[in-house]
Amino acid sequence: MSAVATPDRQSTGGIISTRTLNRIVIYGLLALFALFYLMPLFVMLVTSFKTMDEIQNGNMLALPKAPTLEPWFKAWGETCVGLTCAGIKGYFWNSIKMVVPAVLISTLLGALNGYVLTKWRFRGHTLVFGLMLFACFIPFQSVLLPMATILGSLGRFGVTLQNATGMSFGLGNPTVNLVFVHVVYGLGFTTLFFRNYYEAFPTELIKAAQVDGASFFQIFRRIMLPNSMPIFVVTVIYQFTNIWNDFLFASAYAGTGDAMPMTVALNNVVNTSTGVVEYNVNMAAAMIAALPTLLVYVVAGRYFVRGLMAGAVKG
Numbered sequence: 001m002s003a004v005a006t007p008d009r010q011s012t013g014g015i016i017s018t019r020t021l022n023r024i025v026i027y028g029l030l031a032l033f034a035l036f037y038l039m040p041l042f043v044m045l046v047t048s049f050k051t052m053d054e055i056q057n058g059n060m061l062a063l064p065k066a067p068t069l070e071p072w073f074k075a076w077g078e079t080c081v082g083l084t085c086a087g088i089k090g091y092f093w094n095s096i097k098m099v100v101p102a103v104l105i106s107t108l109l110g111a112l113n114g115y116v117l118t119k120w121r122f123r124g125h126t127l128v129f130g131l132m133l134f135a136c137f138i139p140f141q142s143v144l145l146p147m148a149t150i151l152g153s154l155g156r157f158g159v160t161l162q163n164a165t166g167m168s169f170g171l172g173n174p175t176v177n178l179v180f181v182h183v184v185y186g187l188g189f190t191t192l193f194f195r196n197y198y199e200a201f202p203t204e205l206i207k208a209a210q211v212d213g214a215s216f217f218q219i220f221r222r223i224m225l226p227n228s229m230p231i232f233v234v235t236v237i238y239q240f241t242n243i244w245n246d247f248l249f250a251s252a253y254a255g256t257g258d259a260m261p262m263t264v265a266l267n268n269v270v271n272t273s274t275g276v277v278e279y280n281v282n283m284a285a286a287m288i289a290a291l292p293t294l295l296v297y298v299v300a301g302r303y304f305v306r307g308l309m310a311g312a313v314k315g
Contacts, residue, residue: 043060047280050064071280071284075282076088079278080269088285088288092262102178105179110193111224111228113195129191132192136188147184159172174254182249186243190239198228209222236300
């Protein structure tokens with residue numbers, strides 16, 4: 001009897017040992033990749049809490065012996081950005097003022113587009129969606145000059161409005177220009193996200209609401225939006241990250257004045273020559289610039305994959 005059970009035990013033991021080995025290999029590789037990926041962030045963080053003497057005479061990977069917040073305070077309110085030595089706080093708020101409306105507008109417009117392209121189909125809707133999908137693959141560099149021409153025309157129109165009515169409605173303002181650019185460029189992505197999500201949404205609910213007399217916007221506001229939280233989270237994370245980290249459009253359309261966003265200011269902090277390169281202040285400024293995106297991922301990151309998969313399977 002024991003002779004019969006022995007091969008089964010050996011087989012089971014072999015399977016268990018193979019699974020254990022596979023797990024060790026998988027988790028070992030994941031840990032290695034995580035260590036490789038997080039190493040720059042670790043260096044930035046520990047350097048931002050060190051004094052310059054410790055940085056120059058110590059090990060880059062060593063923890064700070066006497067941690068200090070002075071580099072963070074100096075980066076926020078005293079470091080030189082170009083010729084102005086007032087810190088990066090003003091440019092941080094410039095980015096907030098640009099990112100929040102751009103994300104909200106592009107997300108809501110993408111939701112409305114996805115709703116129309118899936119539940120209110122019209123002749124040529126596939127062509128419209130194809131053109132918007134094509135917009136997702138247009139390189140940033142190819143739209144710099146055409147977009148500059150459009151923004152110039154909007155600025156001249158704003159001057160005309162200012163002379164006629166006393167209000168320009170923000171046309172020609174660098175922050176408003178960047179909001180417009182990111183809304184236009186992000187609309188293809190947000191439409192793609194919501195269109196794929198709403199494609200799996202039950203059309204019967206829409207038809208039932210129409211029978212009850214609900215209008216176009218009533219259906220959108222009372223049925224579609226309350227059931228769109230997963231894809232809203234995905235879109236907001238995607239748009240926030242892309243817009244906050246953008247440098248090309250920011251440097252092209254915001255210039256180097258007081259209205260420039262955080263990414264351009266950070267570049268100017270690093271390139272400002274004051275005789276001594278203050279690595280701790282530079283790293284603290286970079287960490288401040290990265291904190292909003294890190295916070296977004298920490299708060300809503302667990303919903304990101306869930307939202308991406310929410311519309312992947314129909315039924």
